[in-house]
Amino acid sequence: MEEMMDRNYKPEILIVDDNMEILDFLEDDLSDQFEIVRATNGAEALDILNRVLIDLIVCDVMMPEMDGFEVCKTIKSNLKNSHIPVILLTAKNSLNAKIEGLEIGADAYIEKPFSPEYLRAQIHSLLLNRNKVKEFFISSPFVHVNTTNIHKSDEAFLERIYEVIQQHLADPNLDVEKLADLMNMSRPTLYRRIKCISAVSPNELINMARLKKATELLIQHNYKIFEVSYLVGFSSQTHFGRNFQKYYGMSPSEYIQQINSRKNIIQS
Incomplete structure (x- = not known):
């Protein structure tokens, strides 16, 4: 079983947004470098995490029922998934909103409208940092x-x-x-x-x-x-x-x- 789990594959990115146009845009922009998994709400995202090995999450903040803050808080408080980096996307540009996102464990906080290049840079940076940690523990x-x-x-x-x-x-x-x-x-x-x-x-x-x-x-x-x-x-x-x-x-x-x-x- 371990050998099967260790198969080589592109990093799996979970994108979460209730706006289908945003989901389409993110998938189109990121799919050349990453395997993309989509969720249209927080509950669906949490269900996916129980079934799919996800390397990083890009999640919108403003969503009905369960917003991005609650999704991030749930992920980071769960021992099984708390290691997964979370990038929050939001139209809120207040300092309090940024502080709230970071306090609940978000690894990055990006304001809308955002540069696709900047988002990719953040993703690569977070994944690279995790690889450095892996290399440290190997040695x-x-x-x-x-x-x-x-x-x-x-x-x-x-x-x-x-x-x-x-x-x-x-x-x-x-x-x-x-x-x-x-x-x-x-x-x-x-x-x-x-x-x-x-x-x-x-x-x-x-x-x-x-x-x-x-x-x-x-x-x-x-x-x-x-x-x-x-x-x-x-x-x-x-x-x-x-x-x-x-x-x-x-x-x-x-x-x-x-x-x-x-x-x-x-x-x-």
Whole structure:
């Protein structure tokens, strides 16, 4: 299932507006670079989010029944979708309206009439920032989470999932299914949220957390290598060694030797 979810595709943009002409205009302008999904009201937009993997949302503010502010607030308060960037479009040009949009979590606020080039620039900027976050977590998972330029909800989610993984790190049966249960989320939802933030799968994240903890234990010199392997949830020392070699480019014993060599240089 994870391989299917990881398929390559153009970013999916959800555009929300009760004006069909605006929807047609936005789709025509953006469809060359993005896959466009349309919604004519807030309720329809929220329903789509439950069925489609959306990368970014462009939403009008002035809509009947549920306006754009309420749509944005609902999205940003939902753990499943709060990572999705939201751009609000509005004819309201008052400072209070802008502040309200930003306070409920909107990532950008664009006044009508707007330049199509400016809208595309905002979309590319928000998607690029998310890609930078992904690159950071590929190279340094869980390192200084709060120093990265990510949304507060994403930061809180990563801290929470890291805490859950740490609590169950010694369990060799900890996998995406069990992690989803521990996080009170469905497996597809957990996969989508982690993948959007970190560009790695839940199982990869668990594996990296195991190895990161292993390096901490190896540095302490309080445990033998086979003991470390079981403490971080690997079923065997051989399995641990292969994973360690793949991630760090050296065996656990070579890693210990490298650490000892550095200590001797510092002390001499």
